[in-house]
Amino acid sequence: MSHVCGPLCPTAVAQARAEVDELLVADGTENVRALQRAIRNTMTEHAGVVRDEAGLSAGLAxxxxxxxxxxxxxxxxxxxxxxxxxxxxxxxxSSLAARATLEAALERRETRGCHNRSEYPAMDPALQVNLVWSPKTGITHESIAPIPDEISALMQEVSTEGKLVE
Structure with a gap:
């Protein structure tokens, strides 16, 4: 039987304290700020607006x-x-967010919204899903509920004529 805790769950508090204690005694040679910068540089280089499999794979490496x-x-x-x-x-x-972003971008083999895969320029109807990432299970596809009729009645196409579209 699993145990569900509230906001001050003793197990969660103990885990958080252990994580803080572990970091407080961390005395390695790697500089935290340099590693933060390395993640930023990796994401800028490989997970920009236009992405492709080779770049995303290089970013993961x-x-x-x-x-x-x-x-x-x-x-x-x-x-x-x-x-x-x-x-x-x-x-x-930042490391968790970077991994989730890179793995999900690699999984989404299409161009949709601001996710642009250069080798997959079209939308794939099979990928009209939410990609949910977990460090334990990787990526799962969750279906999206249909748009309620009262909302879809308000939706309309917007013309891109005379506008810069990226």
């Missing part, structure tokens, strides 16, 4: 390397405060 380097991070709180600790948590969340 770079992210793999960055995540290996994260295992040897150094966190050094000082008299000025715990900024290094805050940056270390930001680094962890």
């Amino acid at each position: 770079e992210l793999d390397d960055i995540e290996k380097r994260m295992e040897n991070v150094g966190v050094h709180p000082d008299i000025a405060g715990f900024q290094d600790l805050a940056h270390a948590f930001d680094l962890k969340s």
